[in-house]
Amino acid sequence: MQQLHFALLASLLLLLLLPGIRSTPTDQKANIVHYQPEQVHLAFGETVLDIVVTWNTRDNTNESICEFGIDGLHQRVKAAHMPTKFVDGGAKKATQYIHRVTLSHLKPNNTYLYHCGSELGWSATYWFRTRFEHADWSPSLAIYGDMGVVNAASLPALQRETQNGQYDAIIHVGDFAYDMDWENGEVGDEFMRQVETIAAYLPYMVCVGNHEEKYNFSNYRARFNMPGETDSLWYSFNLGPVHFVSFSTEVYYFLSYGFKLLTKQFEWLERDLAEANLPENRAKRPWIITYGHRPMYCSDDKEYDCNSDLETYIRQGLPMLKWFGLEDLFFKHGVDVEIFAHEHFYTRLWPIYNYKVYNGSAEAPYTNPKAPIQIITGSAGCKEEREPFSKDLPSWNAYNSNDYGYTRLKAHNGTHLHFEQVSDDQDGAIVDSFWVIKDKHGAYPAPQ
Structure with a gap:
């Protein structure tokens, strides 16, 4: 019986002391990464046929990609610049990364499908409709x-x-x-x-x-x-x-x-x-x-x-x-x-x-x-x-x-x-x- 108690005590000590065997809840939280896009929104670029796609990730994916097309996600644009690190001014100095991709020279009067993200995670697939660059239509x-x-x-x-x-x-x-x-x-x-x-x-x-x-x-x-x-x-x-x-x-x-x-x-x-x-x-x-x-x-x-x-x-x-x-x-x-x-x-x-x-x-x-x-x-x-x-x-x-x-x-x-x-x-x-x-x-x- 004494030997059994000793074995149980030794096992508990190993679990507590040896690194990597069990992480604390704090360690687990620190090791979580957030690469999933969120807060997706659009804006006009330099013309109405240039659409700017913006989204956020909690951690840095080191790339910003948008896949899009009229009848499927056949085209891909990768931003030339890295995601922008944004640090909130509050007490916690919360950090996130802002991604921006411009879809240029789109075809007028078409509905495009798109999703955005990186090889580490993608958004849902959304759609938007282009209209015309000229003035002769009714927005x-x-x-x-x-x-x-x-x-x-x-x-x-x-x-x-x-x-x-x-x-x-x-x-x-x-x-x-x-x-x-x-x-x-x-x-x-x-x-x-x-x-x-x-x-x-x-x-x-x-x-x-x-x-x-x-x-x-x-x-x-x-x-x-x-x-x-x-x-x-x-x-x-x-x-x-x-x-x-x-x-x-x-x-x-x-x-x-x-x-x-x-x-x-x-x-x-x-x-x-x-x-x-x-x-x-x-x-x-x-x-x-x-x-x-x-x-x-x-x-x-x-x-x-x-x-x-x-x-x-x-x-x-x-x-x-x-x-x-x-x-x-x-x-x-x-x-x-x-x-x-x-x-x-x-x-x-x-x-x-x-x-x-x-x-x-x-x-x-x-x-x-x-x-x-x-x-x-x-x-x-x-x-x-x-x-x-x-x-x-x-x-x-x-x-x-x-x-x-x-x-x-x-x-x-x-x-x-x-x-x-x-x-x-x-x-x-x-x-x-x-x-x-x-x-x-x-x-x-x-x-x-």
Whole structure:
């Protein structure tokens, strides 16, 4: 019996002391590698026939590959550069690797299959549809801002409509996840996994909002790959008869990260809008639509920068100096529609410039309007919930809704745009619908 006890004790000592015989739970966790792609999403590249595929892995696969094709995964693109290491600014310094592959010179009007990853692991197979590089077609988009992981009210409908092929692109007008940096970036990861059900099938075009500010907007800059070389902070792209311009409203509010971003963006906006407004370019792509997160005008009293007594920085420029204001710039270059979010509701404004309404006519205010039309669509749903309207709505407020929902845009041709506001609270009912009709595009007449 004594010999048996001795043998059992010796066996236990061996198990505890000899390396490699049994790993502790901590060792097991340390030895796990995560090569599986996740958070797959698309964006337009330099043209609409260049699609950028972006995804993440927890560990470095040392390569980024996308296999794709029209009738099977017959073509392969391998990124020339290594995956980008991204370290979240939180206490844990969580690490992941961002992969980016561009599928160039795709055939128009085709449905492509694709998957992405490496020889160490692949994503599911997704699909996307290409349209046309020229202007003579009618794109459809869903547009919204302020959607989080919690209370993402619009997400189910957008998932269903994406799978039905209803849209050619999505525009998310700032404020993601609430917030992408929270819990060492885990909230951002969860958000990107949620919108993968949309963004893996459609170009998911974005602009930065105030909720992305932490660590100098590092989560936003790392996770998205928009056209151009500006870390997705400002860029433009053409889609059908529309020239879309995305810009950062946050460069006006977070000057601690540097004044240079504000000046560079303003100079870029001047160049881009001036070029888009040239007669030959207006003839090719008549519509100019801008989108940025914080609005120039709004219909609530909550925000310090939405009170008519305190001029919005975006509209008038920096306080006191009045430098880099965008309302005059957009008016000068004939911007047709300006889309904003930030306020958790939907508002359609009458055509407006310097607090004055410039309708086309009393009977048809949006036919040949004499100033840009502004839309605020920040009600896709987040944990901060809805925001109330002012008791006394301003005279330039044409329509407002407090329902959760999102905006649809159909650019029919060079003369007609159609907007709809979808209510999630009313099971997809259209609560607002209007046409913008223009016989001529360009700079507006001098205000009276």
